[in-house]
Amino acid sequence: MPQELRKQAIPYKPKKGEGYMSSKQLMHFRNILEGIKVELGQDIDRTVHTMQDEATIFADPNDRASQESDMALELRNRDRERKLIKKIDETIAKIDTGDYGYCESCGIEIGLKRLEARPTATLCIDCKTLDEIREKQVAK
Numbered sequence: 001m002p003q004e005l006r007k008q009a010i011p012y013k014p015k016k017g018e019g020y021m022s023s024k025q026l027m028h029f030r031n032i033l034e035g036i037k038v039e040l041g042q043d044i045d046r047t048v049h050t051m052q053d054e055a056t057i058f059a060d061p062n063d064r065a066s067q068e069s070d071m072a073l074e075l076r077n078r079d080r081e082r083k084l085i086k087k088i089d090e091t092i093a094k095i096d097t098g099d100y101g102y103c104e105s106c107g108i109e110i111g112l113k114r115l116e117a118r119p120t121a122t123l124c125i126d127c128k129t130l131d132e133i134r135e136k137q138v139a140k
Contacts, residue, residue: 011116021101030095032119037088040081091120
């Protein structure tokens with residue numbers, strides 16, 4: 001996720017007695033998510049224009065291979081960002097339905113600090129840890 005935007009966003013400090021996922025908290029995370037989405041969209045547009053501008057046919061096969069390798073890497077990165085935009089849209093939909101901030105697995109609060117670090121998180125830290133342990137066991 002773009003770090004620049006999250007560095008600009010001031011972490012949310014709940015007021016005394018404020019409930020979890022209050023309207024102010026939801027608005028805070030919506031603003032972060034929408035900002036990241038806009039920034040990713042701009043990066044994708046910039047890449048498309050750059051690739052169109054730099055599309056050169058090199059006579060030297062090594063130069064051509066190098067350019068194709070660079071473009072393939074860039075396209076992979078942009079595909080990752082496209083998937084992240086989709087996840088951001090799903091997360092914003094959760095904000096709209098009131099499901100944001102709660103673990104999809106066990107239903108407990110994910111926590112403000114975890115959401116500040118990863119606004120698209122869908123699992124609490126305990127469920128995510130168990131999920132990662134299961135992944136390692138299956139991979140062996």
